[in-house]
Amino acid sequence: MIDIEDKIRDSEYARPEPLPLTGEVIPPQDFPVSSLGRVIGGAVTAISRKVQVPVALAANSVLSACSLAVQPHANVILPTGQDRPISLFLVTVANSGDRKSTADEIATDEIARFQRELQEEHAGREVELFAKKLAWDTAKAEALTHSKKKGRDAVEQALLDLGPRPSDPMTPVMTVRVGTTQGLIKQFETARPSLGLMSDEGGSWLGGYGLSEDNRLFTVSTLSDLWDGKPVQRLTGSEGVTSLYGRRLTFHMMIQPVLAGRLLGDIEFKGQGFLSRLLVTQPISLAGTRFVDPTAPVDPTIAEDIAAFNQRLANVIRAPLPIDQDTRALRPKRLPLSHNAQQLWWSFANEMEERIADGKDLEDVRGFATKLPEQAARIAAVLAVFQFGLRTEAIEDDFMACGISVARYYLSEAVRLIGVASPNPILVDAQIVSDWLRKSWTENLISIGAIQRLGPAPMRKRSADQVRDIIAALVRHDHLSDRLPNGGMVSGKKVREAWRVQVRHA
Structure with missing residues (x-):
């Protein structure tokens, strides 16, 4: 015998209109x-x-x-x-x-093409730059050796004559x-x-x-x-x-x-x-x-x-x-x-x-x-x-x-x-689940495990506690009913916690 309360809950008339989970997008x-x-x-x-x-x-x-x-x-x-x-x-x-x-x-x-050209040019100049720096360092050592005995002015002039050390080119x-x-x-x-x-x-x-x-x-x-x-x-x-x-x-x-x-x-x-x-x-x-027309x-x-x-x-x-x-x-x-x-x-x-x-x-x-x-x-x-x-x-x-x-x-x-x-990330996830329930889920009841195993891809990475929070948001917005006191059959399995789907199937 069908319980009259279950019959009422199953009727379209008894379903409240689900509330929006997120604000309207202009x-x-x-x-x-x-x-x-x-x-x-x-x-x-x-x-x-x-x-x-x-x-x-x-x-x-x-x-x-x-x-x-x-x-x-x-x-x-x-x-x-x-x-x-x-x-x-x-x-x-x-x-x-x-x-x-x-x-x-x-x-x-x-x-990107020009950056690759700069990198190739930079790589080609590395050996030349190394040689110039080494030559400068050698010349500096020799200049200091010959000018030290002549005093500070001679050292200063030797360094001025040498000029600045070759600098690195700009990184490409x-x-x-x-x-x-x-x-x-x-x-x-x-x-x-x-x-x-x-x-x-x-x-x-x-x-x-x-x-x-x-x-x-x-x-x-x-x-x-x-x-x-x-x-x-x-x-x-x-x-x-x-x-x-x-x-x-x-x-x-x-x-x-x-x-x-x-x-x-x-x-x-x-x-x-x-x-x-x-x-x-x-x-x-x-x-x-x-869509593409390959013959066009x-x-x-x-x-x-x-x-x-x-x-x-x-x-x-x-x-x-x-x-x-x-x-x-x-x-x-x-x-x-x-x-x-x-x-x-x-x-x-x-x-x-x-x-x-x-x-x-x-x-x-x-x-x-x-x-x-x-x-x-x-x-x-x-x-x-x-x-x-x-x-x-x-x-x-x-x-x-x-x-x-x-x-x-x-x-x-x-x-x-x-x-x-x-x-709110919970509301974002709740919207994902609600869309999936409307488009892909054909049963009247849903459970935490079903969402984790069979739901949209992001939900398969969520913990049971996270899915419970998502379900709570869906309940608050009338996308799901309150938890059924006696559980129910979901995807062929008897579960202790189940919720009735209240969004209309697409």
């Missing part, structure tokens, strides 16, 4: 790819089509490559009179399987994936004064030593100083204070959504102003829609547009660095805004100022919006210098308009993403 705006110009915009569209990734994802990778290429060559002079770097700090939020690594590899292919490094902030500063001592901290596995950076509890504020303040163009400093007991001027850094981290809250929702990062320096995008994934002809413009971008990128990154040979500090060209560009900039800056007031729509992203006019000028300068190189004498109004257009896109993303609370 869809992003379209990236204004037309504002990037023919070469850069063409590359973004081509990579997006070739790899089948969102346009915004491809845009962040392409812009990071452009930023790294042009940052040593120019500063932009804001209408306020400030001399600012044109480096960009970008963050791309995308799931594993969204092909972010492939898109990034295509966008930065010429940078252009990009750094992960590592400590101290290590990054050390690279700035020995490598090129223009570097990129760029990784398609940003989780390694987020979970690394540099962002541990003891080092996170130093890391964030150092990165902020590099964005500002300030000298970077390192203090050690053995070497004292090292202060390095004229260094530039492009930053691009690609992270998964489950980790994004650890960066974008961090109160300390926001308080330090680091989040205000980041241009963040989290496009909607195309997974599940990337390949569009030749895709390869042509990527090749055009690569040719321009190769030319820019191979241009001689404007560098002080003694200090290895960059001496970038100063680019002012034209009169019309300044008018556009001031109009945009005043708009941002009005909208950050208490009660206005940008109050919650006030720090980001305050820096956005500078971001717009940096983007405009990157576009202009990449297209015209050092022939650029000023940022014209058409480039300034494009910079503002792109900056508005990142503002819309900041409103969606930056400063939101860090997602």
